[in-house]
Amino acid sequence: MVTLTRRFTAAIAVGAVLLAGCTTIPRDPDGTLDRVRATGVLRAGASPGGDLVEVDGDAVSGAEVDLVEGFAASVPARVEWRAGGEEELVAALERGELDIIAGGLTDQSPWADRVALTRPYAAGHVLAVPMGENATLFALESWLDARRP
Amino acid sequence: MTFGDTALPPAQRDALRRAKRLEWIGLAYLATCVVVVFAVMGSSQAMKVAWVEDLLSLVPPIVFLVSARLAGRPPSPTHPYGHHRAIGSAHLASAVALFGMGAFLVVDSASGLLAGDHPPIGTYHLFGQTIWAGWPMIAAMVYTGVGPVILGHLKKPLSETLHDKVLFADAEMNSADWRTAGAAIVGILGIGIGWWWADAVAALLIAASIVRDGVQGIGNALRDLMDGEARTHDDQATHPLVNAVLTAARGPAWVGEAGVRVRDQGHLLHAEVFVVPVAPVEVADVEALAATIRDLDWKLHDVVVVPVTRVPGAVRTTPAAS
Numbered sequence: 001m002v003t004l005t006r007r008f009t010a011a012i013a014v015g016a017v018l019l020a021g022c023t024t025i026p027r028d029p030d031g032t033l034d035r036v037r038a039t040g041v042l043r044a045g046a047s048p049g050g051d052l053v054e055v056d057g058d059a060v061s062g063a064e065v066d067l068v069e070g071f072a073a074s075v076p077a078r079v080e081w082r083a084g085g086e087e088e089l090v091a092a093l094e095r096g097e098l099d100i101i102a103g104g105l106t107d108q109s110p111w112a113d114r115v116a117l118t119r120p121y122a123a124g125h126v127l128a129v130p131m132g133e134n135a136t137l138f139a140l141e142s143w144l145d146a147r148r149p
Numbered sequence: 150m151t152f153g154d155t156a157l158p159p160a161q162r163d164a165l166r167r168a169k170r171l172e173w174i175g176l177a178y179l180a181t182c183v184v185v186v187f188a189v190m191g192s193s194q195a196m197k198v199a200w201v202e203d204l205l206s207l208v209p210p211i212v213f214l215v216s217a218r219l220a221g222r223p224p225s226p227t228h229p230y231g232h233h234r235a236i237g238s239a240h241l242a243s244a245v246a247l248f249g250m251g252a253f254l255v256v257d258s259a260s261g262l263l264a265g266d267h268p269p270i271g272t273y274h275l276f277g278q279t280i281w282a283g284w285p286m287i288a289a290m291v292y293t294g295v296g297p298v299i300l301g302h303l304k305k306p307l308s309e310t311l312h313d314k315v316l317f318a319d320a321e322m323n324s325a326d327w328r329t330a331g332a333a334i335v336g337i338l339g340i341g342i343g344w345w346w347a348d349a350v351a352a353l354l355i356a357a358s359i360v361r362d363g364v365q366g367i368g369n370a371l372r373d374l375m376d377g378e379a380r381t382h383d384d385q386a387t388h389p390l391v392n393a394v395l396t397a398a399r400g401p402a403w404v405g406e407a408g409v410r411v412r413d414q415g416h417l418l419h420a421e422v423f424v425v426p427v428a429p430v431e432v433a434d435v436e437a438l439a440a441t442i443r444d445l446d447w448k449l450h451d452v453v454v455v456p457v458t459r460v461p462g463a464v465r466t467t468p469a470a471s
Contacts, residue, residue, distance in 0.1 A: 138279070141272040
């Protein structure tokens with residue numbers, strides 16, 4: 001039993017060192033962030049949400065649109081916008097057709113079990129990325145934190 | 150300190166006092182684990198299952214403290230065997246709780262795995278740094294994994310001294326806790342390197358171990374409640390006192406054939422000894438034999454010696470294999 005415990009502990013320790021050495025944690029299971037970096041394109045969904053996201057034909061504007069543009073610039077990448085209703089965009093995000101959604105969502109959003117919401121960047125407002133794409137979530141939240149006053 | 154009307158020898162009195170203290174310390178420690186793990190568990194299924202296990206491991210210490218108190222009540226005409234069965238009943242109740250919760254968690258984790266749930270793990274903003282939430286989870290698992298192993302190591306010898314199966318089951322669960330913590334850590338590191346399924350697989354492993362604890366506990370508790378022959382505190386073998394009682398019963402010159410049945414009432418054993426006299430016996434001889442057997446061990450609190458013309462079937466007449 002003692003040897004087993006030691007072996008197990010050793011395996012965890014070795015594994016942790018290997019992991020920390022070879023790669024960065026966390027990574028995306030579906031490689032969203034790597035792809036955005038490689039292609040230089042962030043595919044974003046915009047759903048009208050108060051004055052945070054305004055959609056007028058093909059033109060999108062508002063504070064959250066600026067946030068997504070700012071984050072994309074930090075990757076660096078340019079943004080390809082797609083406008084639509086929340087449900088349509090959430091489904092597209094789940095199918096892997098979008099990388100991020102700006103829609104005036106809050107941390108009380110009913111979509112929370114289908115998309116990964118960020119921590120609120122201000123007053124309960126959040127952005128959404130694909131479920132489990134933790135490197136993307138990490139990069140986005142880090143960027144949102146860095147621009148806090 | 151007593152178990153019913155049985156006064157405890159100094160070693161047992163001391164063990165009981167230390168066991169009670171350890172259980173209180175364990176409860177306080179586990180309560181902090183429950184709070185810490187809940188605070189950091191996020192969307193990780195493995196962390197959720199580990200949290201439920203922490204919650205469940207509060208049950209055996211409480212059961213031990215309550216049943217030790219109940220077992221101390223003296224027997225009376227309405228409870229002629231005392232209250233020792235409190236241990237077995239409590240043992241069964243906690244085993245059923247483990248089994249039920251474990252089964253639920255197996256289904257819960259497996260359905261997440263089959264549905265392909267990708268657990269999102271975000272970040273914390275601490276001291277101006279953005280850190281991945283997986284790291285605090287791992288720290289919490291290290292915290293909850295270390296303490297119980299030490300507690301289990303300290304409780305186990307006491308469970309043998311006291312012949313207390315609830316304490317033993319509790320010590321076993323504590324000793325195995327590092328595996329829960331280890332599995333959860335591997336699951337979280339797995340998510341970290343992009344293996345979304347690692348979390349659910351770790352959760353399944355932990356849940357399966359809870360089910361196994363439950364099934365074993367139910368089997369052991371039922372054996373005692375169904376008046377199976379007394380076994381050691383870890384249920385590994387027939388209790389050596391069974392053979393000792395049989396040997397003692399054959400001791401006196403007036404005893405021809407002898408048979409015994411010994412059952413575990415929880416801490417204490419109840420022995421019925423059937424002897425076929427080969428010479429005229431006095432009541433005093435029978436009582437003297439009962440007293441000799443009682444003096445073998447503090448656990449033999451209730452010993453009945455019955456002179457018979459024939460030893461009844463299905464009692465132990467030959468020593469049990471050790």
